[in-house]
Amino acid sequence: MKIPGAKKIAAVAALTLGVPLGFGSAAIAADTVTVGLSTALSGAVASLGQTNKNGIELAIEHINDNGGLLGSQIKLVTADGATKPATGVNNVRNFILRDQAKAIFGPVSSAVGAAEAQVASQYQVPIFFSVSNDVDQTGQFYSKYGFQVVPSTHMEPAGVATYVAKLAKEHGWKTFYTISPNYNYGHTTVQDFLTSLKEHGVEPDVLGQQWPELGASDFTSYVSAAASSDPDFLFIGQYGGDLITLTKQASGHNLFDESQVYAGYWSDVLQALGAEAPAGTITSDRAPPFYLADTEALQDFTEAYHEKYGEWPSTWAILGYSAVETWADGVRKAGSFDGDKVAEALSGAEVDTVRGSFTIRACDNLAEIPEYVGILSEDVNEKYGIRTMTEVYEAPPKEIMLSCEQKESMRKS
Numbered sequence: 001m002k003i004p005g006a007k008k009i010a011a012v013a014a015l016t017l018g019v020p021l022g023f024g025s026a027a028i029a030a031d032t033v034t035v036g037l038s039t040a041l042s043g044a045v046a047s048l049g050q051t052n053k054n055g056i057e058l059a060i061e062h063i064n065d066n067g068g069l070l071g072s073q074i075k076l077v078t079a080d081g082a083t084k085p086a087t088g089v090n091n092v093r094n095f096i097l098r099d100q101a102k103a104i105f106g107p108v109s110s111a112v113g114a115a116e117a118q119v120a121s122q123y124q125v126p127i128f129f130s131v132s133n134d135v136d137q138t139g140q141f142y143s144k145y146g147f148q149v150v151p152s153t154h155m156e157p158a159g160v161a162t163y164v165a166k167l168a169k170e171h172g173w174k175t176f177y178t179i180s181p182n183y184n185y186g187h188t189t190v191q192d193f194l195t196s197l198k199e200h201g202v203e204p205d206v207l208g209q210q211w212p213e214l215g216a217s218d219f220t221s222y223v224s225a226a227a228s229s230d231p232d233f234l235f236i237g238q239y240g241g242d243l244i245t246l247t248k249q250a251s252g253h254n255l256f257d258e259s260q261v262y263a264g265y266w267s268d269v270l271q272a273l274g275a276e277a278p279a280g281t282i283t284s285d286r287a288p289p290f291y292l293a294d295t296e297a298l299q300d301f302t303e304a305y306h307e308k309y310g311e312w313p314s315t316w317a318i319l320g321y322s323a324v325e326t327w328a329d330g331v332r333k334a335g336s337f338d339g340d341k342v343a344e345a346l347s348g349a350e351v352d353t354v355r356g357s358f359t360i361r362a363c364d365n366l367a368e369i370p371e372y373v374g375i376l377s378e379d380v381n382e383k384y385g386i387r388t389m390t391e392v393y394e395a396p397p398k399e400i401m402l403s404c405e406q407k408e409s410m411r412k413s
Contacts, residue, residue, distance in 0.1 A: 031068075031071060031072040031073070032072060032073050032074075032075050033069070033072045033073070033074055033075070033102050033337055034074075034075045034076075034077055034095070034099045034100055034101045034102065035060075035074060035075070035076055035077075035101055035102060035103040035104070035105065035327070036076070036077050036078070036079075036091070036092065036095030036096075036099060036101040036103075036104050036105070037053060037056055037076060037077070037078045037079075037104070037105040038078070038079045038080075038081040038087075038088050038091035038092055038095070038104070038106075038107055038112075038116060039052060039053060039078075039080075039081055039105075039106070039107040039108055039131070040080070040081060040082055040083055040107060040108040040109065040112075041053070041078070041080040041081075041082075042080050042082055043082050043083060043215055043241075044214065044215040044240060044241035044242050044245075045083065045108045045109070045214070045215075045239070045240035045241060045242070046240075046241070047240055047241060047268040047269075047272070047314070047316075048108045048131055048239075048240050048268060048314075048316045049107065049108045049131070049316075051268055051313070051314040051316045051317045051320075052108070052130060052131050052314075052316035052317065052319065052320040053078060053320065054305070054308075054309055054313075054317050054320070055130075055305070055313065055316065055317030055318060055319065055320030055321040055324075056076065056105055056130075056320040056321065056323065056324055057076060058301075058304065058305060058308060058317070058321060059320070059321040059322075059323075059324035059325060059328075060074045060076050060324060061308075063324070063328060069328055069331055069332070070331060070332070070335070070336075070337070072337075077095055077099050077101065079091040079094070079095075081107050081112055081116075083107075083108065083109040083111070083112060083214060083215070084112065085109075085111050085112050085114075085115035085116075086115070087112075088107055088109075088112040088113075088115055088116045089115050089116060089118075089119050091116075092104055092116045092119045092120060092127075093119050096119070096120070096123045096125055097123075101125065102125065102337040102339070103125065103126050103127070103128065103327045103337075103339075103342075104116065104120050104125055104126070104127040104128070105127070105128050105130065105320070105323055105324070106127055106128060106129040106130065106131065106132055107131065107132055108131045108132060108240075109132055109183075109185075109214075110132040110133060110134030110136075110137060110153070110183075110184060110185045111134075111183055111184060111185075112132065113129055113132035113134065113137055114134065114136060114137060114141050117129075117137060117141060117143055117145075117146045118141070118143075120143075120145055120146070121143040121144075121145045121146065123339075124145060124339040124340055125145060125339045126145045126146075126147060126327065126330070126339050126342050126343050126346075127145060127146050127147070128147050128148075128149065128323040128324075128326060128327055129146070129147065129148040129149065129150065129323075130149050130150055130316070130319040130320050130322065130323035131150065131316055131319065131320075132185075133148060133150045133151060133152050133153055133156070133185075133286075134152070134153050134184055134185050134188065135152040135153045135154045135188060135192075135402070135410075136184070136410065137152075138152065138364040138365055138366045138407065139364070139402075139407050139410035139411065140410045140411060142364055142365070142407070142410075142411055144343050144344075144347065144365070145339060145343050146365055147326060147327075147343075147346060147360060147365045147367075148365065148366050148367060149319060149322055149323050149326055149353075149358075149367045149369070150286050150319055150367070150369070151286055151369060151370075151371045151397075151400070152366060152401075152402075153185055153188045153189050153192065154188070154192050154400070154401075154402050155371055155395075155397070155400040155401055156189065156264075156284060156286075156371050157189050157190075157192040157193035157196060158192060158193075158196045158371075158395070158399075158400040159284060159370070159371030159372075159373055159393075159395030159400045160193060160196075160262060160282070160284050160371070160373055161192075161193050161196030161197045161199075161200060162196070162200060162373075162393070162395055162399075162400070163282065163284075163373040163393050163395075164197065164202075164233065164262065164282065165196075165197055165200035165201065165202045166200075167260075167282075168197070168202045168232075168233065169201070169202065171232075171260075172232075173202075173232035173233045173260065174204075174205050174232055175204075175205045175206075175207050175229075175230075175231045175232045175233070176194070176204040176205065176206050176207065176231055176232065176233045176234075176235065177206070177207050177208050177209070177226050177229050177231035177233070177234050177235070177259070178190045178193075178194075178206070178208075178209045178210070178234070178235045178236075178237070179209075179210040179211075179212065179219075179222050179223075179226060179234070179235070179236050179237065179238065179246070180209075180210075180211065180235070180236070180237025180238070181211070181212060181213070181214045181237060181238060181239075181242065182211035182212060182213050182214070183214060185237075186211065186214075186237045187211070189237050190209065190235065190237060193235055194206065204233075207229040207231050208225060208226070208229050210222040210225060210226065212238070212242070214242065215241075215242065216242065216245075217245065218249070219238075219242075219245060219246040219249050219250070220249050222246075223246065223249055223250045223253050223255055224253060226255060226259075227250075227253040227254070227255050227258065227259075230258060230259070231259050232259065232260065233259060233260050233261075233262070234255065234259045234260070234261045234262070235262050236261060236262065236263035236264075237263075237264075238263065238264075239264050239266065239269070240268070240269065243263060243264065243265070243269050244269055244272050244273060247263075247269075247273060247276065247277070247278065248273075248276065251276070256278040256280075256281060260282065261278065261281045261282065262281070262282040262283065262284075263281060263283060264283060264284055264285070265277055265281060265283040265376060265387075266283075266285055266286075266314065266315050266316075267285070267288065267289055267290070267312075267313075267314040267315050267386065268314040268315070268316065270376075270386035270387055270388075271311070271312070271314070271384075271385065271386055273386075274380065274385060274386065275380050275387075277376060277386070277387045278376065279376050279377065279378045279387060280375060280376060280378070281375070281376045282373070282374075282375055283373070283374060283375070283376055283389060284371055284372060284373045284374075285315055285371075285372045285389060286315055286319060286369075286371065286372070287315050287318045287319055287322075287355055287372075288315060288372050288374075288388075288389050288392075289302060289312065289313050289314065289315060289317075289318055290312075290381065290384055290386070290388050290389075291372065291374075291388065291389050291392055292318075292355065295356070297354045297356075298318075298354060298355075301313065301318070301321065301354050305317060312384050318354065318355060321353075321354055322353035322354055322355050325351065325352070325353040325354065326346065326351050326353065326360070326367075327342070329346070329349070329351045329352065330342040330343070330345045330346035330349070333345035333346070333349060346360050346365070347360060347362045347365060348360060348361070348362030351367075355369075358397075361401075361404070363404035363407060363408065364404065364407045364408075366401070366407075368397040368398070368401065369397055370394045370395050370396060370397055370400075371394075371395040371400060372389065372392055372393070372394055372395070373392070373393045373395060374389035374390055374391050374392040374393065375389070375390050375391045376388075376389065376390070377389070377390045
């Protein structure tokens with residue numbers, strides 16, 4: 001693989017992946033170690049799964065181009081788990097038993113993630129979540145083999161609520177409405193958002209709540225119900241293809257003009273919508289690529305990704321890349337690919353990634369990372385072709401994470 005600025009990206013790879021310099025020039029190692037990815041590569045949320053896969057592939061390519069990991073080349077095997085837990089379970093079991101996978105990278109859906117984690121734990125293989133983020137992945141379903149490098153479904157709405165509460169007090173927002181997907185992620189996100197608002201001194205008058213099924217094709221009835229309620233604030237929990245569809249179908253209802261709206265307009269959705277993305281909407285992101293790209297490491301990653309895939313990276317690509325970095329760091333610390341040794345080495349460890357350094361909290365294996373909240377820009381960025389996040393608030397992890405005691409109590413419930 002030939003990438004412009006190879007010397008710079010080699011330095012980044014050496015720093016974050018812990019491999020020697022000499023990008024693209026290393027001889028192929030004799031040994032091969034397999035890792036697996038079962039995620040949504042089809043359906044309404046496939047854009048998240050596909051670009052996450054791209055980031056994982058790029059990270060593995062950089063490892064291999066720099067001599068491998070512990071002298072071994074890394075091979076990625078993938079399968080489409082869509083959003084079906086049973087399919088994800090079957091994929092992961094095949095990776096471990098058929099392919100002898102030494103690590104698993106998790107899916108888009110948290111329901112699938114919880115199911116895949118149980119299989120990985122059964123066979124003592126570490127699994128890394130870089131998209132799915134239900135709080136129960138590191139709470140009720142905690143396993144020493146499960147590691148999450150994205151903010152949880154408690155951390156995200158807590159960060160958003162901190163931002164919204166301040167504005168609600170300034171603008172006198174009293175009435176609220178929610179639309180969120182009808183599964184655990186959607187329900188817990190809304191619940192934690194409303195609870196966090198109260199903790200910040202805002203008592204929301206909830207006029208109504210809608211729960212569309214994941215992958216719904218028609219949101220007009222939900223949009224119409226929300227618009228007719230005329231709330232001060234509308235919280236939308238849809239994401240990926242569902243949010244694209246909802247946004248387009250809402251255009252005739254003036255929904256974004258009449259109410260202040262929050263929705264997770266992540267980079268893949270913004271790229272799909274272009275100028276149709278509603279300016280002025282409050283949004284959040286786990287690793288906003290064009291906000292973080294002022295660091296040298298992210299600039300190099302962004303250009304390398306663009307060179308390889310012909311598009312700018314999504315949040316999910318960055319998160320996938322950093323998930324591989326986390327696993328690789330654990331392997332180096334352990335000096336082994338053994339699942340028990342890697343899990344022990346990572347618990348409580350500080351990890352260097354393209355996103356910066358973060359600590360894997362020992363009590364639940366959840367990365368101590370911020371949530372980013374801001375407002376969609378009025379102008380479309382000329383280089384990237386999307387609206388970008390402005391007036392950004394970086395919610396500190398220690399202020400939005402559940403305590404270790406809270407997380408541990410979830411395991412007993």
